[in-house]
Amino acid sequence: xxxxxxxxxxxxxxxxxxxxxxxxxxxxxxxxxxxxxxxxxxxxxxxxxxxxxxxxxxxxxxxxxxxxxxxxxxxxxxxxxxxxxxxxxxxxxxxxxxxxxxxxxxxxxxxxxxxxxxxxxxxxxxxxxxxxxxxxxxxxxxxxxxxxxxxxxxxxxxxxxxxxxxxxxxxxxxxxxxxxxxxxxxxxxxxxxxxxxxxxxxxxxxxxxxxxxxxxxxxxxxxxxxxxxxxxxxxxxxxxxxxxxxxxxxxxxxxxxxxxxxxxxxxxxxxxxxxxxxxxxxxxxxxxxxxxxxxxxxxxxxxxxxxxxxxxxxxxxxxx
Amino acid sequence: xxxxxxxxxxxxxxxxxxxxxxxxxxxxxxxxxxxxxxxxxxxxxxxxxxxxxxxxxxxxxxxxxxxxxxxxxxxxxxxxxxxxxxxxxxxxxxxxxxxxxxxxxxxxxxxxxxxxxxxxxxxxxxxxxxxxxxxxxxxxxxxxxxxxxxxxxxxxxxxxxxxxxxxxxxxxxxxxxxxxxxxxxxxxxxxxxxxxxxxxxxxxxxxxxxxxxxxxxxxxxxxxxxxxxxxxxxxxxxxxxxxxxxxxxxxxxxxxxxxxxxxxxxxxxxxxxxxxxxxxxxxxxxxxxxxxxxxxxxxxxxxxxx
Amino acid sequence: xxxxxxxxxxxxxxxxxxxxxxxxxxxxxxxxxxxxxxxxxxxxxxxxxxxxxxxxxxxxxxxxxxxxxxxxxxxxxxxxxxxxxxxxxxxxxxxxxxxxxxxxxxxxxxxxxxxxxxxxxxxxxxxxxxxxxxxxxxxxxxxxxxxxxxxxxxxxxxxxxxxxxxxxxxxxxxxxxxxxxxxxxxxxxxxxxxxxxxxxxxxxxxxxxxxxxxxxxxxxxxxxxxxxxxxxxxxxxxxxxxxxxxxxxx
Numbered sequence: 001x002x003x004x005x006x007x008x009x010x011x012x013x014x015x016x017x018x019x020x021x022x023x024x025x026x027x028x029x030x031x032x033x034x035x036x037x038x039x040x041x042x043x044x045x046x047x048x049x050x051x052x053x054x055x056x057x058x059x060x061x062x063x064x065x066x067x068x069x070x071x072x073x074x075x076x077x078x079x080x081x082x083x084x085x086x087x088x089x090x091x092x093x094x095x096x097x098x099x100x101x102x103x104x105x106x107x108x109x110x111x112x113x114x115x116x117x118x119x120x121x122x123x124x125x126x127x128x129x130x131x132x133x134x135x136x137x138x139x140x141x142x143x144x145x146x147x148x149x150x151x152x153x154x155x156x157x158x159x160x161x162x163x164x165x166x167x168x169x170x171x172x173x174x175x176x177x178x179x180x181x182x183x184x185x186x187x188x189x190x191x192x193x194x195x196x197x198x199x200x201x202x203x204x205x206x207x208x209x210x211x212x213x214x215x216x217x218x219x220x221x222x223x224x225x226x227x228x229x230x231x232x233x234x235x236x237x238x239x240x241x242x243x244x245x246x247x248x249x250x251x252x253x254x255x256x257x258x259x260x261x262x263x264x265x266x267x268x269x270x271x272x273x274x275x276x277x278x279x280x281x282x283x284x285x286x287x288x289x290x291x292x293x294x295x296x297x298x299x300x301x302x303x304x305x306x307x308x309x310x311x312x313x314x315x316x317x318x319x320x
Numbered sequence: 321x322x323x324x325x326x327x328x329x330x331x332x333x334x335x336x337x338x339x340x341x342x343x344x345x346x347x348x349x350x351x352x353x354x355x356x357x358x359x360x361x362x363x364x365x366x367x368x369x370x371x372x373x374x375x376x377x378x379x380x381x382x383x384x385x386x387x388x389x390x391x392x393x394x395x396x397x398x399x400x401x402x403x404x405x406x407x408x409x410x411x412x413x414x415x416x417x418x419x420x421x422x423x424x425x426x427x428x429x430x431x432x433x434x435x436x437x438x439x440x441x442x443x444x445x446x447x448x449x450x451x452x453x454x455x456x457x458x459x460x461x462x463x464x465x466x467x468x469x470x471x472x473x474x475x476x477x478x479x480x481x482x483x484x485x486x487x488x489x490x491x492x493x494x495x496x497x498x499x500x501x502x503x504x505x506x507x508x509x510x511x512x513x514x515x516x517x518x519x520x521x522x523x524x525x526x527x528x529x530x531x532x533x534x535x536x537x538x539x540x541x542x543x544x545x546x547x548x549x550x551x552x553x554x555x556x557x558x559x560x561x562x563x564x565x566x567x568x569x570x571x572x573x574x575x576x577x578x579x580x581x582x583x584x585x586x587x588x589x590x591x592x593x594x595x596x597x598x599x600x601x602x603x604x605x606x607x608x609x610x611x612x613x614x615x616x617x618x619x620x621x622x623x624x625x626x
Numbered sequence: 627x628x629x630x631x632x633x634x635x636x637x638x639x640x641x642x643x644x645x646x647x648x649x650x651x652x653x654x655x656x657x658x659x660x661x662x663x664x665x666x667x668x669x670x671x672x673x674x675x676x677x678x679x680x681x682x683x684x685x686x687x688x689x690x691x692x693x694x695x696x697x698x699x700x701x702x703x704x705x706x707x708x709x710x711x712x713x714x715x716x717x718x719x720x721x722x723x724x725x726x727x728x729x730x731x732x733x734x735x736x737x738x739x740x741x742x743x744x745x746x747x748x749x750x751x752x753x754x755x756x757x758x759x760x761x762x763x764x765x766x767x768x769x770x771x772x773x774x775x776x777x778x779x780x781x782x783x784x785x786x787x788x789x790x791x792x793x794x795x796x797x798x799x800x801x802x803x804x805x806x807x808x809x810x811x812x813x814x815x816x817x818x819x820x821x822x823x824x825x826x827x828x829x830x831x832x833x834x835x836x837x838x839x840x841x842x843x844x845x846x847x848x849x850x851x852x853x854x855x856x857x858x859x860x861x862x863x864x865x866x867x868x869x870x871x872x873x874x875x876x
Contacts, residue, residue: 053414100610103617106413107357107556111548112613118545119606126599175742177730184716184727191714194676195731195789196702202736235541239421246418288433294425301419302407 003312004254007261011160015153027152028224033264034159035221040244040256041166042213047242048250049174050206051186053110055238056117059097060211062124062233063090064218069130069228072138079142079149086215093120094211098204117235124230135229142223149223159220163257166213170253173209182206239297247300249307258308267293324457329578330571331454335463337570338470342525343543344550344562345477346518352557352623353490354409354511359420360400361547362540363427364519368393368526369535370435373442382445390523397519401512409511424541431537439534466528473524474563481559490514546573549605553612555619564621569605576604627654629823630675630706630793635684637670637847644670645681646847652793652840657815657824659834662844663867668827669711671844672797675825676708677701688793702731705792709785711801711827713778715770721781722766725753728788753788760784760814776807783814793823800830812836835859843867 011034018026039061046052067086071077101112130136141149149155173179184192185199192199222228231237240263248259269275270289275282285292347361371392376385400423408416443449444462451458481487489510492500501507525543533539546569554565581597588596612620632650636643644667652658660668673679675686677698686694693701716724726743729752730736743749757763760780765773770781779799786794799815800808812833818824828834834841834855841858843851851864858864 047414053412053417055417100613103613104552105617107351107355108552108617110357110413110417111552112609115545115549115552115606115609119603122602123599126602169739172742173739175744176740177736177738177743177746179739180723180727180743181730181736183718187716187718188714190678191710191716192731193697193699194678194702194708194710194714195728195785196699196734197731197736198699205737235545236421236425239418242414243418243421246414288429290425291429291433294422294427294429297422297425298404298419299422301411301415301422302404 003258003309007254007257008164011163015156019153024152027156029264029268031152031156031159031224032221033261034156034163034257035217035224036241036244036264037257037260038159038163038166038220039214039217040241040248040260041163041170041253042210042217043241044210044245044250044253044256045170045173045182045213046206046210047245048252048255049179049186050182050203052203052207053106053242054101054113054207054210055110055235055242056113056115057211057214057241058233058235058237059117059120060090060094060214061218061221061237062120062230063093063211064215064220065222065228065232066124066127066130066218067215068142068219068222069136069138070127072140073130073136077140077143079144082142082219083216086219087212090212090215091208094208095204098207098211102200102203102207114235114238117233117238121230121233121235124233130228133230135227135231138222138226138228141226142219155220155223159224162216162220166216167253167257174253178202178205243297243300246304247307249309252307252309255307255309258312262308266296326575326579327455327457328459329575331459331467332463333571333574334567335466335470335570336574337567338467338474339525339529340543340546340550340570341470341563341566342473342521342528343547344554344566345474345559346521347547348551348554348557348559348562349490349514350518351551353514354405355413356405356409357413357416357420358405358515358518359417359544360423360427361518361522362542362544363424364393364397364522364540365526365529365543366427366431366535366537366540367396368523369442369530369533369539370431370440370526371523372527372530373440373535374435376442385442386524386527389527390520393523393526394516394520397522398512398516400519401515405515406508406511427540428537435537437537439536441534442530444531462531469524469528473521477559486510486513546605549609551619553609553619555622557623558619558621561619561621561623565619569608572608573605577601580604628652629654629656629689630825631685631687632675633685633687635671635674635686636682637667637674637679638682644847645674645684648684648844648848650842650849650852652823652825654823655820656839657819657826657837659826659828659838659841660844661828661831661834661841666844667847668844669797670847672708672795672825672827675795676706702789702791703734705790706795707786707789707791707793708795709782709797709799711797713775713782715778715781715785717769717771720767720769721757721762721773721777721784722750722753724770724781725756725784725788726750728785729753729756732789756784756788757781759787761810776803776810779803779807779811780814783811787818787821791822793825794818795825795827797827798829799826800828800833808833 014030015027018024043054043057046054064086067089068082071082071085097116101109104112125132147154181197181202185202189199218232221232244259244263245256247263248257249255270285270292275285343361343365347358350356350358368389371389372385375388376382404419408419448462448465450461452461452464481490489500489505550562550565550569553569554561580601581593584593584597628651630652632648635645635648637645648671662668670679674681677696681694685692688705691704693704696704716727726749729749754766757766760783762777762780762784765777770778783799800811803811808830815837826837838855840852841855842849843858843864845867850867851858851861
């Protein structure tokens, strides 16, 4: 609990600290971390609370980003239009894709979510007018009239508040009838059906809700980078988000936030910093940090039980 | 759209299908018997290709390149299974997926370190660089060889699985692994053998694909995803499903990419066809998978479970 | 008044005939026991009655409504609920939360996303009274993982009751219980007479003969005898097929 509060406080104050230290880069870096934290929190509703492993949720980050990109391409800069379009498309796509994916059991479900994400990846590449493989640069960030997203600090706090809002909403949701039923489905779906629950509808709803959070993350990501690219839907992105959840702690709401921050911080450190290691090790790691991260992913999968948040004394778990 | 062109693309579809079969047969066995999702299967394919190219550059012998690649993939598979994979059998699929995802990152980076980012190439062996005459028209000999080798491997797999004792154990394991273990069979050895054999098959696919693809880090993942589509469509754990699924996916994907844009141009106006053509053709097999799943969630040829 | 009618129920698993033209009539308010040797197909029968398994042929009628192919999650709302032979309670929740979950399943309104379930007074109250009914009022906030086997079986019953069934299918509710625990369960089940009809699959013959208004004997997937406990006890074909050389229960 303390760790969670500390993290939130840190995130709230970061831009202030960054401007005092004259390191504006950190505002962008932390913005990115919070966007992925948002996606991870979204996916965790399905994963930690629903027991469904999706290896294709980056697809919805792409949906959010491309909603912004496509509208921007056609000259529509209104942020509210961006969000509305993103959420509507996200709902339609998630309902259709989720309905098909949920036809399959555990192993099949994972593979199918991966396959569908790839399908949309190819679809995005085929958008020649949006640069195909190379992606598309936005002419400007979304215009929300009330505030100006072109200021990095403003964008930072928008992302921060969206993250807080989602965390708050989810904290209510997991204790509400829907959340309790979802947790029940994770533990014993057969029994749930024997108690009159339409489990398929519950799981699909969880899928769509978590997809929509990722869609929001995508809208924010497009704004942060001012860029839209098929790589946002790359399956390695899906893998990264899964890792952030496991790293941070599967069964809690805020665990994934820790995971996202820790993982992206690690990525940043390995690829940019001088670690003071002997010989050529530093340069090697800076060039080939992917190998260190890959090994870490394997280690986390093998050995990490409760995640970072649990290690830091984290709170109540979802139905274990 | 001449008949010759159609026939050529059909054969190309078979050729892709055969490669996919080699990959999906192994992967579906691992899935069915050990209930293990190995996302790093594409990396084994990549390893086979790299070993082949490197050996060929050193020895100028395609035969040797093939042997080294297959043996290398097999040994690597066995080592991986013993050191890492076996520890994850009892874990939730989430951790299997994460760990093998980590393996992909490691392998791709290793390939980058050892061989660099730029693609390397392997030439088609001279003896196969010509064409063969099939039903009155010419088809590249090398691609034909791939189809032949693939079908032979398929037949060999069928014989092993359905006519030998070890095959019977494998089929039993696919149906009910716990029962087989309870019968006192050395399940650990079988697991390692199955995983290593799957790796070897991936290596064979890698060797054969090396002259027609560009060998580069990350080449395994696009093929892996096609393989997953094949397995889901054909039925998890089912070799027959892998065979038919692979051929169907290979043919539909190839024919779709070649002819769908043209068909669309006939039906729709030019700009729509231009835009939609490549998009729809690349999505075709996923749509096929979705339809199969909607109608038969266990795949086209599901394994019956005890 | 028949609560549950089964005619010609048949289930094939490949070549195996697990249920073979089974007939059954459960009168309203009765406790109707199903007994038979192991492998007779009693659990398969329960699975078909509850809706988890689709019969190959035959008809199941609940209060004159054909429910033969109604899936389980909808059949529950029509009035048939089951308990499980292997305890199927939710380990990650407390006893109260388990019963509340069952009550929620019966009530519906699951797609509510904001108000915590714990603040739903009627739901909590219903769950509490059900726990008291089965004798678990002292274990309300105990996590199920900390409950003894017998207590979990009681909880299982409370959850099934929460579904407000017209017909309750109990699959070996006494399984794994001590003598003392079984006697408590028998008393509890007796107190439920009139609340709903009960189909009881049990191996514990003492309990069966103490509770049952009618008994049906199932062997190889078909009913070989149906009647009062007295007539079943004296039926020679039943003795031959099942009770065999066992001492007569008291």
